[in-house]
Amino acid sequence: MTQPVLSVRNLTVEFPTRRGILTAVQDITFDIMPGEVLGVVGESGAGKSMTGAAIIGLIDPPGRIAKGEIWLGDQRIDNLAPDRMRKIRGRRIGMIFQDPLTSLNPLYRISRQLIETIRTHLPLSQADARKRAIKLLDDVGIPDAARRIDDYPHQFSGGMRQRVVIALALCADPEVVIADEPTTALDVSVQAQIIDVMKEICAERGAAIMLVTHDMGVIAETADRVAVMYAGRLAEIGPVASVIKNAKHPYSQGLMGAIPKLGENLDRLVHIPGSMPRLNAIPQGCAFNPRCPQVFDKCRTHRPAASEIEPGRRAACWLYPEVTEA
Amino acid sequence: MSDTLLDVRHLSRRFDVSAPWLNRKLEGLDKTYVNAVKDVSFTVAKGQTFALVGESGSGKSTIARLIVGLLEPTEGEIVFDGTSLARGLKGAEARRLRRRFQMIFQDPLASLNPRWRVTDIIAEPLRVFERSMNDRARHLRVGELLTLVGLSPEDGLKFPHQFSGGQRQRIAIARALAANPEFIVCDEPTSALDVSVQAQILNLMKDLQDEFGLTYVFISHNLQVVRHMATEIGVLYLGRLAEVGEAEALFATPQHPYTRMLLDAVPDIEMTGRRRKKVEGEIPSPIDPPPGCPFHPRCPFANARCRSEVPGLTRRGPQAAACHAVEEGRI
Amino acid sequence: MTMTNPTPGNPAPAAKPIVPPKPQGRLKAALDSDIFYSWRRSPVTIVATVVALALILMAILAPWIAPHNPFDPASLNLMDGFTPPMTENQFTGNSYALGTDNQGRDMLSSIMYGSRISLFVGAMATAFAITLGVSLGLVAGYNGGMIDGIIMRIADIQLSFPGILIALLIFGIARGVIPANQQESMAIWVLIIAIGLSNWAQFARTVRGATMVERQKDYVSAARIMGVHPFLILLRHVLPNVLGPVLVIGTIGLALAIIEEATLSFLGVGVPPTQPSLGTLIRIGQQFLFSGEWWILLFPALTLILLALSVNLLGDWLRDALNPKLR
Numbered sequence: 001m002t003q004p005v006l007s008v009r010n011l012t013v014e015f016p017t018r019r020g021i022l023t024a025v026q027d028i029t030f031d032i033m034p035g036e037v038l039g040v041v042g043e044s045g046a047g048k049s050m051t052g053a054a055i056i057g058l059i060d061p062p063g064r065i066a067k068g069e070i071w072l073g074d075q076r077i078d079n080l081a082p083d084r085m086r087k088i089r090g091r092r093i094g095m096i097f098q099d100p101l102t103s104l105n106p107l108y109r110i111s112r113q114l115i116e117t118i119r120t121h122l123p124l125s126q127a128d129a130r131k132r133a134i135k136l137l138d139d140v141g142i143p144d145a146a147r148r149i150d151d152y153p154h155q156f157s158g159g160m161r162q163r164v165v166i167a168l169a170l171c172a173d174p175e176v177v178i179a180d181e182p183t184t185a186l187d188v189s190v191q192a193q194i195i196d197v198m199k200e201i202c203a204e205r206g207a208a209i210m211l212v213t214h215d216m217g218v219i220a221e222t223a224d225r226v227a228v229m230y231a232g233r234l235a236e237i238g239p240v241a242s243v244i245k246n247a248k249h250p251y252s253q254g255l256m257g258a259i260p261k262l263g264e265n266l267d268r269l270v271h272i273p274g275s276m277p278r279l280n281a282i283p284q285g286c287a288f289n290p291r292c293p294q295v296f297d298k299c300r301t302h303r304p305a306a307s308e309i310e311p312g313r314r315a316a317c318w319l320y321p322e323v324t325e326a
Numbered sequence: 327m328s329d330t331l332l333d334v335r336h337l338s339r340r341f342d343v344s345a346p347w348l349n350r351k352l353e354g355l356d357k358t359y360v361n362a363v364k365d366v367s368f369t370v371a372k373g374q375t376f377a378l379v380g381e382s383g384s385g386k387s388t389i390a391r392l393i394v395g396l397l398e399p400t401e402g403e404i405v406f407d408g409t410s411l412a413r414g415l416k417g418a419e420a421r422r423l424r425r426r427f428q429m430i431f432q433d434p435l436a437s438l439n440p441r442w443r444v445t446d447i448i449a450e451p452l453r454v455f456e457r458s459m460n461d462r463a464r465h466l467r468v469g470e471l472l473t474l475v476g477l478s479p480e481d482g483l484k485f486p487h488q489f490s491g492g493q494r495q496r497i498a499i500a501r502a503l504a505a506n507p508e509f510i511v512c513d514e515p516t517s518a519l520d521v522s523v524q525a526q527i528l529n530l531m532k533d534l535q536d537e538f539g540l541t542y543v544f545i546s547h548n549l550q551v552v553r554h555m556a557t558e559i560g561v562l563y564l565g566r567l568a569e570v571g572e573a574e575a576l577f578a579t580p581q582h583p584y585t586r587m588l589l590d591a592v593p594d595i596e597m598t599g600r601r602r603k604k605v606e607g608e609i610p611s612p613i614d615p616p617p618g619c620p621f622h623p624r625c626p627f628a629n630a631r632c633r634s635e636v637p638g639l640t641r642r643g644p645q646a647a648a649c650h651a652v653e654e655g656r657i
Numbered sequence: 658m659t660m661t662n663p664t665p666g667n668p669a670p671a672a673k674p675i676v677p678p679k680p681q682g683r684l685k686a687a688l689d690s691d692i693f694y695s696w697r698r699s700p701v702t703i704v705a706t707v708v709a710l711a712l713i714l715m716a717i718l719a720p721w722i723a724p725h726n727p728f729d730p731a732s733l734n735l736m737d738g739f740t741p742p743m744t745e746n747q748f749t750g751n752s753y754a755l756g757t758d759n760q761g762r763d764m765l766s767s768i769m770y771g772s773r774i775s776l777f778v779g780a781m782a783t784a785f786a787i788t789l790g791v792s793l794g795l796v797a798g799y800n801g802g803m804i805d806g807i808i809m810r811i812a813d814i815q816l817s818f819p820g821i822l823i824a825l826l827i828f829g830i831a832r833g834v835i836p837a838n839q840q841e842s843m844a845i846w847v848l849i850i851a852i853g854l855s856n857w858a859q860f861a862r863t864v865r866g867a868t869m870v871e872r873q874k875d876y877v878s879a880a881r882i883m884g885v886h887p888f889l890i891l892l893r894h895v896l897p898n899v900l901g902p903v904l905v906i907g908t909i910g911l912a913l914a915i916i917e918e919a920t921l922s923f924l925g926v927g928v929p930p931t932q933p934s935l936g937t938l939i940r941i942g943q944q945f946l947f948s949g950e951w952w953i954l955l956f957p958a959l960t961l962i963l964l965a966l967s968v969n970l971l972g973d974w975l976r977d978a979l980n981p982k983l984r
Binding site: 011031043044056157158159160181187188189190191192214215216217218220221244254255258259263266268269270271272273276320 | 351380382490491492493520521522523524525526527528529532547548549551554577587588589591592593594595608609
């Protein structure tokens with residue numbers, strides 16, 4: 001059995017406020033294997049982006065990791081000092097965000113940003129770093145990379161800009177890339193291009209991807225496994241095909257049914273009544289119980305832990321006898 | 327076919343995006359214009375849902391704003407139930423027409439005044455259009471509307487920020503329905519919402535359409551949503567209609583290469599193993615659109631004629647496409 | 658699939674939103690608000706509030722709580738003149754907490770009455786500047802184009818001169834226009850208009866910017882689609898949403914207006930000497946500074962500083978408390 005490249009154990013992220021402590025992420029455990037693409041889906045406020053931010057050590061204060069451990073290979077990284085974490089970010093963990101404009105400095109040519117990032121992490125000369133940068137841009141599908149490397153970010157279109165960000169994230173051959181909604185700001189016709197590029201280039205380099213998105217379609221096409229989050233907790237995790245076609249948790253079942261599909265023309269979509277609770281009002285027991293069609297007494301009082309219900313699949317739902325209390 | 331409620335004829339809208347006067351004079355620049363919408367014509371029948379699909383820069387939101395009168399057309403006209411909505415609608419006639427149409431917006435938080443209680447927000451159309459209505463009747467009507475959209479009458483005392491995104495969109499729908507309109511323009515009504523909430527809102531909109539016989543113009547970039555809602559579809563590319571036709575036919579046998587490309591680019595959520603086809607290139611800037619057919623730089627079927635001559639819509643069966651290749655029978 | 662799938666025409670009611678129980682009543686809600694929380698956490702602001710409130714109360718209640726009436730010639734005794742604070746007058750044996758001025762007026766009472774006039778002028782001038790600035794800002798921001806250009810260029814020109822210069826100019830013009838026998842009674846209103854006119858531009862600028870943002874929002878579009886008159890849209894939709902920043906500049910503007918009034922009165926062009934404001938008192942006081950009667954200058958000056966400073970600090974705090982970015 002190979003060792004996971006990234007391992008998150010019982011991660012809990014809290015935000016102390018004057019009205020009490022809000023738990024944005026509660027007791028999340030998952031592994032990412034080398035070269036694997038793990039999709040993390042959930043609605044806004046489900047804690048998926050916060051999980052990504054915790055891994056790269058960029059939680060906005062006053063938020064903090066209250067419990068749990070994050071391991072990158074053999075190294076525990078959740079308790080590292082900020083300057084040591086900075087060396088890991090970019091070198092061993094790459095980052096791709098939703099809006100390419102926030103990752104690129106509009107005042108610098110992209111050559112400068114790429115070369116600086118490369119030389120921060122790798123012992124290369126200016127000329128070698130530039131060669132590497134051009135190669136990277138070429139790999140992510142930027143035509144005429146040798147010339148375009150000296151352009152400013154605003155001279156690229158939205159899709160090309162996101163390609164530059166992918167190149168930037170992969171500068172130092174990281175072991176894992178955290179991609180937070182990488183295609184959300186793009187038009188559908190461009191989304192497919194970016195997903196392909198991201199998948200191909202990471203596969204070539206053996207980098208694992210944690211793909212955070214609300215778009216189930218992107219997950220279905222890209223991910224090997226998928227984790228479904230709800231109200232800061234893990235509802236279900238498993239291989240992407242089986243979760244999509246045969247969801248175990250009632251929330252994931254509802255989520256899948258709610259997506260309109262091209263292949264079928266239903267008169268009505270399946271929908272989950274109500275909305276996700278706010279962080280200050282997460283109900284007792286299972287967080288989903290007020291909206292769950294199969295709720296019973298135990299759900300209202302006891303919180304289920306994400307437990308293994310089939311080999312390779314975990315779900316946090318009392319419908320399955322294997323599930324234990326958290 | 328039932329009666330035509332909305333008839334959009336050769337609609338064009340140009341925006342002046344020139345640099346300020348002084349800069350123009352000093353730098354010797356000419357005025358710059360964007361043709362956000364160019365020669366768009368379609369009709370919407372009573373009780374139907376006409377969807378306008380397009381990516382960024384396609385002009386779909388501009389058309390929505392032109393229809394409800396937030397913008398004035400540069401050319402062409404919009405005829406609503408036999409009356410032209412062109413310039414200069416005034417007084418009682420304007421009010422009679424305005425009460426028959428409403429709009430639902432993309433961002434439900436921005437479309438509700440944050441300083442107003444929900445009751446006042448929903449009652450606004452009643453105050454404008456039902457001037458004889460007394461406070462008690464209005465209060466009852468607001469409670470009725472809140473119940474209709476799945477909220478409770480007590481929610482009227484709260485402010486918009488106390489609701490979730492989906493609930494806010496329900497409030498916006500209640501406001502749109504307050505004065506019993508027959509026609510609603512929906513501008514990306516669910517694209518700011520999560521999927522499970524999107525399904526609630528889409529179902530609600532369908533229910534309301536059945537109950538009140540509403541006619542929708544539905545603007546969206548999401549083909550799956552459009553597939554679920556629309557009876558007729560217009561596909562926009564860089565301000566022009568690329569293809570227009572019955573929804574079923576358009577999804578079953580898309581004609582225009584752009585429509586085909588859009589359908590191929592939809593993520594395969596059903597995991598049928600269908601691969602998204604890679605589409606080359608991106609949408610050109612609307613400030614400097616390509617000559618001829620606006621899609622030709624990305625089109626695999628483009629020839630010399632496509633590069634010079636703008637194609638017109640040609641009807642073939644249940645749909646019409648603006649494509650030389652389709653017209654010539656090349657594809 | 659086992660999810661709820663309600664029948665058409667009968668939408669499923671949304672689950673009750675789970676919101677934290679709100680405390681009942683307006684007072685409780687106010688005490689629980691974020692604004693009050695930030696107020697409680699800032700000792701400087703608490704002190705500023707107490708000082709400002711004390712000074713304002715003292716000014717408002719002056720006719721009832723002042724030990725003397727400095728404007729009643731019958732109660733004045735020239736023999737009381739130049740009595741130092743907390744000492745007995747060598748001729749009359751009277752003692753005054755803050756001493757007396759050259760005419761034997763009790764300084765404490767003079768300051769109380771003077772603050773009253775300073776505050777009145779400051780508040781009225783600020784109210785005038787807000788009314789003018791907010792109206793013009795709303796009109797400019799909502800309409801754009803030519804109207805916007807004209808209003809904002811006037812504001813730009815005005816902002817490039819010091820406010821006091823504008824006020825002096827307006828004051829001078831008013832002197833020339835108003836007949837001599839009415840100048841005394843009109844002086845205070847001329848002062849209010851002069852100070853108000855020299856301060857409207859910053860309100861107009863802020864409101865114009867905020868209006869341009871709000872105008873783009875869809876709640877305004879919704880009202881426009883219904884055909885609501887632009888005046889009503891401005892009044893009922895836009896105005897309530899642009900008042901936050903106005904409150905902040907208004908508070909700071911009040912402090913500035915008080916100082917401006919004091920400056921004008923100090924220069925002798927402000928309120929008539931029969932109604933001395935803090936500025937007038939300071940002008941009178943500085944004549945005696947070098948002859949040793951320091952209290953005639955010091956106490957009015959101190960009051961002015963305390964008043965302006967405390968109001969200004971309140972404005973600063975309000976700006977931070979209302980700014981979501983700093984929270």
